[in-house]
Amino acid sequence: MASNYLAKGLKRSALTVALGLSFVGGVQAQTNTAGAVTGRAASGDTITVANPATGFTRTITVGADGNYRFSQLPTGQYTITRNNGSPRNVTVNVGTNANVDFVAAGGDATELGTVTVVGTGAVNPIDISSVESTTILTAEQIKKIPVAQNTTAVALLAPGTVRGDAAFGNLASFGGSSVAENQYYLNGFNITNSFRSLNFAAVPFEAIAEQQIKTGGYGAEFGRSLGGVINQISKRGTNEFHAGGNVYYIPEDLTEETKNTFYSNPLTPDSFGQLRSDNSKDNGWQYTANVWASGALIKDKLFAYGLVSYNKQEADAWGSVLATGNTTTETKSPKWLVKLDWNITDNHILEFTGFSDKQKQYVDSYLNDVGKLNRTQFLGTTLNEQGGENYVLKYTGYLTDSFTLSVLAGHGEFSRATELIAPDGRHITYDGNINAPAQPGCPVIIDSRPGYRVTSTGAYKSTCNVSGGQLNRKDSGDTRDQFRLDAEWQLGDHLLRFGYDRDDYESIAGVAIEGGYQWTFLTSNGPDGAPNTGDEFDIARKQYFSQGSTVKVKQHAYYIEDSWNITDNFIAYLGGRWDTFENINGQGATYVKINNQFGPRLGFSWDVFGDSTFKVFGNAGRYALPLTPSVAVRGASASLFSREDFTFTGVNPTTGEPTGTTSRGNFRYLNGEDGHPKEARAIASKNLDPMYQDEYILGFQKQLTDHFSMGVRGIFRDLKAAIDDNCDYTAILDAHPGAAFELPNPGFPYCRMFNPGEDAVFETDLNNDGHWVTDTIPGARLSPKAKRTYSALEVFFDGNWDKLFLQGSYTYAKSKGNTEGGVKSDIGQADTNVTQDFDYIELTRDTYGYLPNDRRHSLKLFGSYQMTDEWAVGANLLVQSGRPLNCLGVFDTNPGPVYAPHPYGSSFMRCGTTTAGGANDATVVARPRGTAGRLPWTNQIDLNVAYTPNWAEGLTLKMDIFNVLNSQKVTSVIETAEVAATGNPSSTYLLPASFQAPRQVRFMVQYDF
Template sequence: MASKHLIQGLKRSALTVALGLSFVGAVQAQTNTAGAVGGRATAGDTITVSNPATGFTRTITVGADGTYRFAQLPTGQYTVSRNNGSPRTVNVSVGGTQNVDFVAAGGGDAQTLDTVTVVGSGAVNPIDISSVESTTILTAEQIKKIPVAQNTTAVALLAPGTVRGDGAFGNLASFGGSSVAENQYYINGFNITNSFRSLNFSQVPFEAIAEQQIKTGGYGAEFGRSLGGVINQITKRGTNEFHAGGNIYYTPEELSETSPDAYLSNPLSPNFGRLRSDNSKDNGWQYTANAWASGALVKDKLFAYALISYGKQNNDAWGAVNTDQNTATEQKNPKWLLKMDWNITDNHILELTAFSDKSKQYIDTYNNTPGQTDRFNFIGTTYNEQGGENYVLKYTGYLTDTFTLSALAGRGEFSRSQKLIAPDGSVASYDGNIHNPDQPGCPIVGDGRSAARIAATGLYSSSCNISGGQLNRLDSGDTRKQYRLDAEWQLGDHLIRFGYDRDDYESIAGVALEGGSQWTYLTDDHGTDDESDDTDIVQQQIFSQGSTVKVKQHAYYIEDSWNITDNFIAYIGGRWDTFENINGIGATYVKIKDQFGPRLGFSWDVFGDSTFKVFGNAGRYALPLTPSVAVRGASASIFSVETFTFTGVNPVTGEPTGLVSNGDQFFANGEDGFAKAPQAIASKNLDPMYQDEYILGFQKQLTDHFSIGVRGIFRDLKAAIDDNCDAGALLTAAGFQNVGGHWMRGGREAVLPNPGFPYCRMFNPGNDAVWVTDFFNDGNFETTTVPGSALAPKAKRTYSALEVFFDGNWDKLFLQGSYTYAKSKGNTEGGVKSDIGQGDTSTTQDFDYLELMTDTYGYLPNDRRHSLKLFGSYQLTDEWAVGANLLVQSGRPVNCFGVLDLDPGPDYVPHQYGGAFMRCGPTTRGGSNDTSVAVPRGTKGRLPWTNQIDLNVAYTPNWAEGLTLKMDIFNVLNSRKVTSVNEVAEVRATGLPSQTYLLPLTWQQPRQVRFMVQYDF
């Protein structure tokens, strides 16, 4: 009879070599481009791993401790053999370690393990007991089988602990309660995050993705600069066998539903229930065509995979009510990717990844009759360009049996260019010169005069303004240069990994108002109630900014996975990050050196057979300041305000003529075109934004076909970075006194703001700030410590969750899913502010003034208490398969933002931030002692639960080998619940209820049908 150890060893080996797809909730090893094979054998044995598809082969000798490991193996299917014995087949996925033992647990030799029977393809994946990370891996085969959009975020949202972020920031995911600006994105080990605001990333042609790894927590020390999650994609690659093919995805307009109409929803508004936006004619269609080929240029040595992709999308947005303009948008997405692999020798590999994700968007603007869905008078086109080319070179060297080294160098470009095209074909663009900018396009015109004056002269407006706002400079864009060096060294029971990465990022950025100015017509009543002497004046605002800013960042890391016993691994790691932010004149305004991020964890293979694992980890993660902070906050900008009398108005542009200045020009916020002093921008004791994370869980193999896991997560934000704009707190700390609105000290009045006294300054909310300031604009800088209690409360954000995840895989069926119960509480969401759709990363209105943070502690915008995810596929016959994807989720909390009345008496004196406070008033305002009342964060209820069912059917006919026809139906039941609303409840000018409070802003994506035709050969 076999011993207990031998039986356990047989079971472990059978599970380890099981074929199948990667699974949700898996816990994977720390690597970002490859996988590994390891295990135990007899000292002196020779172990060989081979990839028949590429001819790659490596052989190592088992050390005295009886362990072996093949590190940094490119993903794919391998055979593993001992002493040229019978081979076993294993699938190597990114970040995973496949354990293949040739001795029984406990060290005894077990020759019969060489002939162990491999479990069939319907078996569930074995549990990776070598790692402490929380990771989901989804392969191209899985993604094809389920109804899911062909984009990175849609796939990431299948993982437990992820929720869709606010629609104001595009198609992004929130991980574990963090804001959507706190994630990192990689392709083949290269960082593709658009770090300008961290609200975008390069889009590899999705058809080229072989695997997508979604790290939701506990990731190792080699990953940093993220408080949310990490999305790591691996592209397809060539093999010795030639493959080619193509497909087309098409979503027709005729089978797509529209969003509901929007109605005014504030019950305190006299217009409650009135139609606000007619969406009945909104429509759109899209298609994407892909063609690819792969194979060996030199058998067993040089391989290539190439793909070209072209997509086009058209959308009409009519918005008929309460507007006189509508738009038609066309987007073109030409993309390509080339992946080349050169097996120089069995010990040296060189990889090249090159891709382009340039896209072009044309937004045509038309006039319409207010209240009607018609279209006339083409005004012009806004042209947006995004994306660029990326090139990455990676070397992997297996220098000894126990030491592996990899080096990566890459360069990426990302355009954010914009220009305007008039109906006559003339082009207007902003050149970035803030002192003498071009006058791009047609100015913005608004009419704020009294009803009597408008009735007398008619409404003043522009009939040629295209964008309605700001225009990015023509050369806006970003350049990344990244270098990595990673090493792995097996020292007996210790697996040591260490490395260095450098990531330098440069952004050319800036905006100006279309037409150079915003003109607002006003009524001058000359201080009397007699309307007969009213006259018209006009206010001009000029705003422009533009600079080239940089972030230089590098990090060192080291980590050790220590096999204390055969079935218990302890993990310890450390990461040291340095961040340096540089403004538009090349001066450093923030530098944080060697920020330490410890990482600890364990993995316990309870029974020693890889069927039951208990794991846990704790770590600290830091986030740098984005480059966007420096464009306005630390570089030169102009914000000029001036009033004029005028004699006439241009009937086309709406611009005033015959201007005479009233001599009242001033520069708002001190933005007068001079660069801010770099030493005055940020607190000298500034810490990076960082948080601590704790995870404890287990994963259990219940049968050969089904496993389940449970994971508890707690995240605690320890420090945030934001800006504070309350000059009074700084002046008070510096010994100034407010005398009739003048800040005086020693008989001198402070000059504020000025280049050495910026309007807003960076700090860690809740901590004392140490600011260097030129109070008198005389070149003398003073260091002042301002108590944190005078500026803002400590930034707080916690996330606690319990995740239950499972993976089932049978011969014809795979089924995966999760349920998450989570709470996200605090007084700040993080980098952005979903409550009001503010995407100014790290410079939101939070913490600008102490009073802004009153009653702000509560449930945060990414708080989705319940999330149920279930997806899978069933093979009905050899030719027919069906797939399904279910998401049920509770709604986000709703707030009530109102004004702060600075005069509780009969006079209404609003705070300059308007409806930005956690306060809401009664049905009327303006009377004696009529003040708002506190409405703490998240106490105005929640948006409704959402549910969505997606289905698909695929037909792969036997009579046409290589042909696949598929139809996906997204949101089969056409559920269109509201997913965000306007949360500003009071109007700044009057304090009265806003009629647009609770107005729906976004809904669930309505039902769509997508068709696919694919042919492979």
């Protein structure tokens, strides 16, 4: 009976490994590029692991404690043998620990040769060495389900992730964090675009073998993230030659129209319900073609994988019926990836990864008649460049049976350049010289006069300005040099990992107004100060704005962690990480440096029954985030911002510029930005802490049957410190009553970096005479403490049968606080770390409440069913509650009869004006964050069908239908409810800003040989 029970128990354990649990697992003590095989055997046994596809083999001798471990194994299918006995099969996935026991717990040397661990395509076994929250999806799984071929779409399958605001592009929010707080890796190399942390290298997705999504509890080797970590592993070559190609095609004719938008603010009856944007002519299509090949250059020694990918897409956007322009956009993305693997010996491996994700986007701009969906004059083309080349080299050495060392070095580049091409072929660029920002071309023209003035004179506009906005400098881009060293050492019951991680990032950045400057037409209400009384007159405001510099972030970290087998069934995890962040401005001076920020990590994992079928786990950790380089481009370097008002007698019909101008004598530099460098020592509080948060997770995982697993996890995240800027310089002046003061002054910046709510230590050269003073400003004088909490309960499951796999999760979550984090979805502000949240204390009133990434309910379900040898179907369901809404209005600084709005306009959590009279109207009330309602629930069903005919081996035909029911619920709206100039209700309040993507059909043809 004992032996039968033991065989049955270990058979169940083996199935656990094979079937896995897709939504949790991962091994805490693993690198971000490999996996491991561990288990028990008799002391002195020899255990051999081999990869038949590559000829890799490694043998170790089991120690006195009876445990063995093969660490940092490249992902793939392996066989494992004991004393040259019968082989067993095992799948190694990234970050996972596959367990194969040859003896029972406690050292019973009964041979278990009938137990075979077989990889079935499911991943993430219930691994008792893990305290992480992670999801792994393989290329095979991704191909079976209807999901877009991009990193974010796959990440959104994991529990605890929600789609970020449309204003920031296609990005995910993890665990209530902002979309700017994630990190992205490929083969161990950080591919996050850290300039604003709102982008990452677009690796050709067909080349991805596995994608690991870490949503919490990750170990000390990972840092610089408060959200999540997306870790991708590329495909690689084997001894067997493989090649193939495919084409994905999304036709225009099978893509539904996007819904039209209508004015939605009931407080503006003249416009409520009227058409704002007619999207009936908007259209687009795209295709992606991939060709690949892999094999051995030298059998069992040197392997190569290569892929070339080309994506092209076109889109017509006709815009608002009130717009005077529309665009056609063409995007071309030629990409490639090369992966080389050299098994120098069985104990030494060298890997090389190179890839390019360059992209060019051509935006053709046209004029149209107001209210008509037509095209008149061609204005020119905006050329946006993105992406670059990346090269990574990694060495792994199995130096002894118990000690493994890996070293990685890589270099990456990313372009952010913009260029304009006029109709006559002239190229318009900005070279980064902030004091001479003029380029050939026409200035930007903005007509901000009230409607009755525009109606009487006609709108002033340019017919030769191409972009209508700003240009990135022509050499804008980023470079990254990364080095890391990771070591793993098995010492009895202790698995020690330690390492060093360096990541130096340089950004060339800057913007200037197209044509060099901007004209804004405004209306003065005349001597009586009242509108539309007959004494108004128009003025023209000339504005220069330019910035440009080369800024840097230097960051390094040390970490150490110990996974301690206190008993055979209980593991304690202890880790620590020490991060140093140094931010350098355009003059090469350090303006922020934070040394050795300590991040402890603690956790436990209890294998309740000792057979890997039921695990209870928990962890606690502290995670820190550095300042992005973008902060320094304007806030800590030289910039130019000036305005001057003019009267005028006429308007140039081509350029839109005023003619017959006379200055009103009010030239001024704004915010002290006169083109001179800022003093680095004055930019940030001397006691600045990094942005950091604490995280706590407690959960369990249970194998319910041989084919079905589930788990429950509770999560709490608490933001302990944020970094943002404050622009209320009167706090300094209050400390020095009577002191002479005048801007611009390089030693007296208009805005400074601080930890909201904490006392700030600022250095200032008050009189620009070299005499520096130090002031400690109480936190309450500047702002309340930054707060953000996230609490969630996640239920997740994984079923895998012969022909069916099914995975899913339900998450109940709350995200609450007074700051979203790095960015601000309320108004689509992408200035990471320098949002307007804490610029003035008035902006912080009534801001505590449910945050933009609060999605109370999320249900996710996806899977695939193999109907016959030739036919398979897949499905993907998402049901999610809507985000909270705000009502943003003006703040009248003068409660008397004269309206005096705060210069930040409609940015305050107060609104409700229902009649003319502006913000003085008694109906203006506080509207705390998140109390203006919620967006509707969204639901989306995606389906696919795949045909792999027996009569054509290697051929696959597939059709995906996304959003089958064509549900187009609103996913974001305009939340500014009042017009800054008057305080009256804004007609665009609650106007939809984005919808669910309409129904779309994608076809795929693939051939493998």
